[in-house]
Amino acid sequence: MTFFEHCDLDQRFTLSKSSWTPRGQYALVFDFDQRRAIKLYMNEDTSDEDVVFKIMAKFVDSGAIRSDSVWIQVSPDGNELIDQGSEVEEDYTMIPCYWTRDQFPPALPSVRRSDLVELDRLGLQVDRVAYDIPEGHTKEATFKYLVYENNIGAFWEEVNCIIGMHARGTHPNIVSFDRLVTETVKGVEKIVGFTTDFIPGGTLDDSKTRLFKLKYLHQLIEVIDFLNLELGVVHGDVLSWNLLIDERTDNILLFDFNSAFPLGEKPEISDVDLVVVAMFDVITRSLGDVFDGESPYEIDGVQLLAADLWEKDPEVNLDADVSEFLRVLKAWVERRKAAEEDPETEEVARNPVEWPEIPDPPLVDCSGVMEPRESEMRQRLIMAGQPYMAWQRPSSHDLSLPENKGKVLLATGEFV
């Protein structure tokens, strides 16, 4: 079962635009499962995400939408698929203007996207993949890629933060960078994503009964101090869904630098507070209930530690008393908070990782005028007879169809 078969519909789909044309009211929807944009026409208000996403899921997963369709028309009650088409003028797919290989450090290893085989879909723009390495071996990796145009800026920050940390060497509690992923378009090598080592076993969020050891907390504290105070990186999302336990080494591992930023840039977000929240989540499994509707990024760690709420969930397994976890956490939080507030010991990273600002976007032909753009319309490339990066793939639902059995799905979206 892939991520898309059990996630919420508003995770799988994004409504990027709701507008009106002579054909009627439409919603432009991006499906992260199929990696494809579809215009949904219905003679009704198309701004309600719940309604739109339910309709999309129904028609995508029943196989009613042809793979080349760029729009569908449904009845006003959403029950019937009335029409669909693939006219290029109706194609509102956007393609990011990928960075070129020479915008990244030359020594980094790389792998071509067409050499990656999709094994599983782990999240939005994140797959588990495999590729061949010398001596007849294959390597499993996590492939994090850029396909959705609104993620361009965040993706630049993430990949460059990871590359910058990688240049400092590996850390036993940080998931390692593996390779850049490339694709050549019109003779130019582009960067479409990167791989990291794949760690089997799932995140801390995935399993509440797996033993959580006090040593993992010690490791987490150590790696956060190293990240913040040595490398000058704030992870910004240290929560149970971004922590793994590597069963081979019995280490806790931090991953997902999608929200990372240089120390000092966003004083309102602190990894120290987030570690307290993550431990509260791991021990009590009541984060969602206690802080219903509240953002975990705004919870004050000191207050939470002082609160009388740390009751272990009966199914959670720890190798020490909750009081021992709290003692370790409190001592650390006090030390870090005191350092933060003392102007004498103001937190400055010893050896900060620095990464380049996002490059100026390339010039793109916009109705005959060249303008700087981060992404471009696929229809223009098609009309101009130019090649483009294709990402569309079958929906998770279609992977198990009899005609697809025994085939291999490449990271390009192609079945072979």
Ligand SMILES: Nc1ncnc2c1ncn2[C@@H]1O[C@H](COP(=O)(O)OP(=O)(O)O)[C@@H](O)[C@H]1O
């Ligand atoms: N290196 C890895 N090993 C194992 N699973 C991973 C790894 N990286 C990501 N995952 C899985 O993929 C999911 C999405 O990856 P993540 O980097 O957290 O992306 P996002 O930025 O969308 O949160 C994670 O929640 C986790 O289940």
Ligand SMILES: [Mg+2]
């Ligand atoms: Mg994540």
